[in-house]
């Protein structure tokens with residue numbers, strides 16, 4: 001066997017090439033297919049960003065019209081999915097409902113097993129369009145709220161917000177849209193890597209997305225944004241924030257929304273969402289969550305030298321636009337679906353099975369004994 005480099009967590013390991021997302025950790029910059037996140041986040045719609053990720057270029061206005069029509073056309077849930085959702089126990093985490101829902105959609109899609117570029121793109125479009133409906137069904141039936149219909153001629157972000165909360169305010173939809181743009185893609189994070197590993201076996205796109213959703217759920221990854229909201233509820237008052245964080249750090253606990261495996265100096269997405277959170281708090285005249293967040297940020301920097309990641313101030317924004325905490329990570333799914341599918345398509349277009357090695361630390365070779373002789 002050749003020398004195996006032992007690198008826990010694949011820290012810093014480059015496992016392949018990708019043309020989708022560029023992270024420059026030393027400059028703290030992030031680009032989707034060449035475009036800076038600072039330009040895309042607030043100026044592009046989520047439809048433009050998802051088109052860019054899946055098709056490789058920003059759409060022309062004609063492309064965009066077609067893309068919007070495709071998303072609208074693809075955005076319906078088969079009746080059997082509705083029936084399946086009625087069997088889901090109300091205690092099931094929404095991430096589990098999405099994971100199983102996507103897996104279910106794969107079983108009833110006649111194109112599921114076709115891994116060609118064109119079929120994958122069609123499936124990605126359908127999933128992107130179906131995710132808000134699946135999430136809305138899961139959230140609203142849980143709280144006995146009537147399931148809402150997709151509003152006519154509304155953007156992806158407006159529809160998603162409306163389907164979840166019944167709110168059609170454009171200002172709130174814009175906040176959600178910025179967060180969707182920021183969440184859409186982030187190179188080989190754990191869930192995207194899981195998707196690519198699954199796709200590399202030439203398993204179908206639904207299976208790869210199911211693996212990605214399962215992976216995103218964890219609190220060290222996408223689940224962190226719900227963890228941040230829980231922390232805010234536990235702290236409640238700005239004057240409690242510093243002491244609360246000190247106690248957590250004394251107990252060697254992790255504070256959700258801080259730190260990043262790759263972005264050690266700065267998460268460029270965090271500066272954008274922080275600015276939005278501040279402005280929104282002032283407009284809404286509800287500054288408590290933002291004040292708590294700033295104290296936590298200061299304390300974490302002083303005590304651990306750690307900076308907030310995207311999940312931290314996103315929790316403030318979601319709180320202020322009325323999104324239920326349980327839907328925070330599922331909203332991440334609705335957006336990251338575009339990045340995951342772009343990676344699955346890229347993987348299967350230029351496939352090589354992903355199969356790393358492990359450094360063996362188990363028992364040395366030993367002799368097998370029949371059961372009666374052990």
Ligand code: CMC
Nearest residue numbers: 189219220221222224253254255256257258259260261309
């Ligand atoms: N709170 C407290 N201590 C921390 C944190 C944190 N959030 N993050 C890292 N540390 C400490 C850790 O305890 C360790 O300390 P020591 O050396 O004294 O044992 C040191 O920093 C290095 O930790 P690590 O786990 O080796 O660092 P990593 O680069 O592998 O961790 C991370 C990355 C995201 C898993 C970690 O920062 C973390 O657990 N953060 C909290 C969860 C979170 O916010 N996740 C979202 C990540 S970004 C968005 C996404 O991908 O979804």
